[in-house]
Amino acid sequence: MISVYLPTHNRAALLMRAIDSVLAQDYPHLELIVVDDASTDDTAARIAAHPARARLRYLRQPEPSGACAARNRAIAVARGALITGLDDDDAFLPGRLSGLLARFAEGQWSCVSSSVREHTPRGDITRRVDVGRIDLEAMLHYNRLGNQVLTRTAWLREIxxxxPALPALQDYDTWVRLVTARGAAYRLREASYLQFKDHELTRISGDRTRVLEGLGRFVAKHRDQLAPRHLDSLEILRRRLAGETLPPGDFLRLVNRGNLKGALPLLINTTPTLAALKRLLALRYRAR
Incomplete structure (x- = not known):
């Protein structure tokens, strides 16, 4: 069985879409655990009236405790040997669970994730990056797995x-600990997770102050694992999250093979010509 945890707080309308996307999966052996983080809207009433109420496990937090506490409550009571998650403003695409399971069943991965489709006001965009095998070295540069993975419930409990102490980047922190404990992960090329970017309800990932604070705490927490090359990559991430650019001199100092894709957009926003970019890259790798 696969357990799916779905934390929610005051997003009743969006939650129904997320629930329906899980219940529509072609993989039959699943349980959906909705953890209501003390919502004050009509979440409870909508859950009670859902046509498939009998297929839902609904848990309510006595007071708002945050998404991490809600996820952890679901993980603690999950009955499935495998587990994955969904945010209440996102959705599963058809075949997600069976696709993740097929790769995980190979038996060599700590967890499996997928590419992501983003639904935006300008249309859908599929993000296919970092597909294939992802080891700890790769993960310490930045979060290459995304916000949801399929793994063993026991392994998630073990770590x-x-x-809850992290105000943001909780997924990144968790996957780093999981890969550290259980080995390399895998990211599928196929996009089976749908993120909606066309609504105005706040995502934690959109709160710049909290995300930057989360990054600082992540670095402090994992400092013993982070080599200088990883710290350079996380500095590039910090600048991107802060909305900063990357001047050519800083690009030469910070760029490495583990962060080149993330560094280039920041440099392009600063450097006026492609010729200048090519010269910088040539100098960087000629010096190695």
Whole structure:
């Protein structure tokens, strides 16, 4: 059985879409655990009236405790040997669970994720990046797995689940600990997770102050694992999250093979010509 945890807070309308996308999966052996983080809207009433209410496990937090606490509560009570998650403003695409399971069943991965389709006001965009095998070295540069993975429930419990002390980047922190404990992961080329970018309800990932604070705490927490090349990559990530550019001199100092894709957009926003970019890259790798 695959357990799916779905934390929610005051997003009743969006939650129904997320629930329906899970219940529509072609993989039959699943349980959906909705953890209501003390919502004050009509979430409870909508759950009670859902046509498939009998297929839902609905848990309500006595007071708002945050998404990590809600996820951890679901992880603690999950009955499935395998587990994955869904945010309440996102959705599963058809065949997601069976696709993740097929790759995980190979038996060599700590977890499996997929590419992501983004639904935007300008149309859908599929993000196919970092597909294939992802080891700890790769993960320490930046989060290459995304926000949801399929893994063993016991393994997620072993590492302590999600860290409520982090104000953001909790998924990144959790996957780093999972890959550290259980080995390399895999990201599928196929996009089976749908993120909606066309609504105005706040995502934690959109709160710049919280994300930057989360990154600082992530670095402090994993400092013993982070080599200088990883710290350079995380500095590039910090600048991107802060909305900063990357001047050519800083690009030469910080760029490495683990972060080149993330560094280039920041440099392009600063450097006026492609010729200048080519010269910088040539100098960087000629010096190695």
């Amino acid at each position: 302590g689940g999600f860290d």
